[in-house]
Amino acid sequence: MIEILQYEFMRNALLAAILVSIACGIVGTFVVVKKIVFISGGITHAAFGGIGLGYFLGINPILTAIPFSLLSAIGIGIISKRTKISEDSAIGILWAVGMAMGILFIGLTPGYAPDLFSYLFGSILTVPFSDIILMIVLDIIIIVTVLVLYKEFQALSFDEEFSEITGVPTRTLYLLLLCLVALSVIVLIKVIGIILVIALFTIPTAIAKQFTNKLKKLIIYSTMSATILTVAGLWLSYFFDLPSGAVIVLVLAFVFFISVLIKKLYIKT
Numbered sequence: 001m002i003e004i005l006q007y008e009f010m011r012n013a014l015l016a017a018i019l020v021s022i023a024c025g026i027v028g029t030f031v032v033v034k035k036i037v038f039i040s041g042g043i044t045h046a047a048f049g050g051i052g053l054g055y056f057l058g059i060n061p062i063l064t065a066i067p068f069s070l071l072s073a074i075g076i077g078i079i080s081k082r083t084k085i086s087e088d089s090a091i092g093i094l095w096a097v098g099m100a101m102g103i104l105f106i107g108l109t110p111g112y113a114p115d116l117f118s119y120l121f122g123s124i125l126t127v128p129f130s131d132i133i134l135m136i137v138l139d140i141i142i143i144v145t146v147l148v149l150y151k152e153f154q155a156l157s158f159d160e161e162f163s164e165i166t167g168v169p170t171r172t173l174y175l176l177l178l179c180l181v182a183l184s185v186i187v188l189i190k191v192i193g194i195i196l197v198i199a200l201f202t203i204p205t206a207i208a209k210q211f212t213n214k215l216k217k218l219i220i221y222s223t224m225s226a227t228i229l230t231v232a233g234l235w236l237s238y239f240f241d242l243p244s245g246a247v248i249v250l251v252l253a254f255v256f257f258i259s260v261l262i263k264k265l266y267i268k269t
Contacts, residue, residue, distance in 0.1 A: 004238065009125055009126070009127075010125070010238070012127050012129055012132055013125050013127060013238075013244075014231065014234065015135075016132060016190070016191050017191065017227070017230040017234050018227055018231070019132070019135040019136060019139050020135070020187055020188055020191045020192070020226070021204075021223055021226035021227035021230050022142075022223055022227075023135075023138065024184060024188060024200040024204060024222075025204055025205075025219060025222040025224070025225075025227070026142055026146055026223065027142060027146075027180050028184075028201040028202060028205045028222055029208075029215065029218045029219045029222050030153060030180075031181060031201050032201075032202055032206065032209070033158070034156070034157045034177070036177075036178075036181070037198060037201065037202055038088065039076055039087070039181070040197070040201050041091075041095070041197075041198050042072070042076055042090075042091035042094055043069055043072050043073050043076065043178065043181055043185055044069075044185045044188075044189075044197040044198065045095045045098055045099050045194060046072035046094045046095055046098025046099070047065045047068050047069040047072065047098065047182070047186070047189065048065075048098055048101075048102035048119075048194055049098040049099070049100075049101035049102045049105070050066065050067065050068030050069065050098075050102075051064070051065050051102055051116075051119050051189075051194075052101060052104065052105030053068070053101070053105050055105060055106050055109045055116070056105040056106070056108055060130070062134060062186060062190065063134075065186055065189065066182075066183075068098065069182035069183070069185050069186055070179055072094050072098060072182065073179050074175055074178065074179065075090070075094055076094055076178060077174055078175070079093075079094075081171055081174070119189055119190065119193065120194050120195055121193035121195055121243060121245050122190065122191050122192040122243075122246075122248075123244060123245070124190070124191045124192075124234055124237075124244040124245070125238065125244055126190075131190055134186075138183045138184075138187050139187065141183060145176070146180070149173070149176070152168055153173065154215055156168065156174065181201075185197055188200055188201075191230075191245070191248075192245045192248060193245045196245050196246070199248075199249040199253070200252070203249075203253060203256050204222040204225045204229070204252065205218060205222045206256055207221070207225045207256050207259045208221035208222045210260060210263045211259070226252075229248070229251050229255055233247045233251040234248065236251065
């Protein structure tokens with residue numbers, strides 16, 4: 001098993017798995033606690049517009065996906081909070097518009113998009129070192145932001161109305177949280193794919209919630225479970241020559257069901 005780390009693509013894949021786990025462990029906890037899983041799905045699919053723009057301009061699609069994701073996150077937050085349009089309608093609109101723009105840009109691009117499939121379904125074994133650097137930068141931004149504003153995010157997650165009454169800038173914090181979701185989406189796209197991103201946002205935290213309800217422990221347990229299971233899915237996908245994103249999700253789902261059974265048995269005893 002150690003021998004395969006002599007290959008650069010496997011070292012990159014292992015680093016990507018760890019960096020992805022940090023992002024989804026931290027931000028995914030707030031996504032689940034705040035119950036904004038559907039919003040994260042909307043931001044993820046809207047990011048496809050940025051992927052298409054990258055192909056059209058001939059540059060790294062991840063770079064163009066960053067502003068698309070951030071603008072989608074801010075758009076969903078502003079539309080849902082300041083207009084009469086419901087949140088799920090705003091998500092549905094931006095979800096559809098982002099996907100449509102991505103398809104349009106790709107259709108206008110001459111030739112064939114060779115690695116488009118990897119952005120849709122993930123391909124951790126093909127992550128280049130340049131994307132690893134970008135993941136590290138985005139992870140640092142996520143970690144620093146959460147460390148600085150941890151108490152505020154905690155208050156926003158558990159009691160937004162009371163937080164607003166006590167003077168916490170909940171609307172600004174909510175938009176910032178959505179932006180962190182958007183940055184996490186960028187970290188996740190190449191590894192797990194647009195279609196499967198929601199799994200990494202939700203399943204590690206769902207596993208952690210079987211054993212604790214304290215926010216700090218949730219973040220730690222989510223990050224640990226995401227790291228272990230993502231790496232396990234990576235090894236399995238490599239050895240059995242299977243799609244990495246799908247294998248990682250199935251490993252996460254399998255362990256989630258095991259954790260549910262363990263909790264039920266523990267309660268009975």
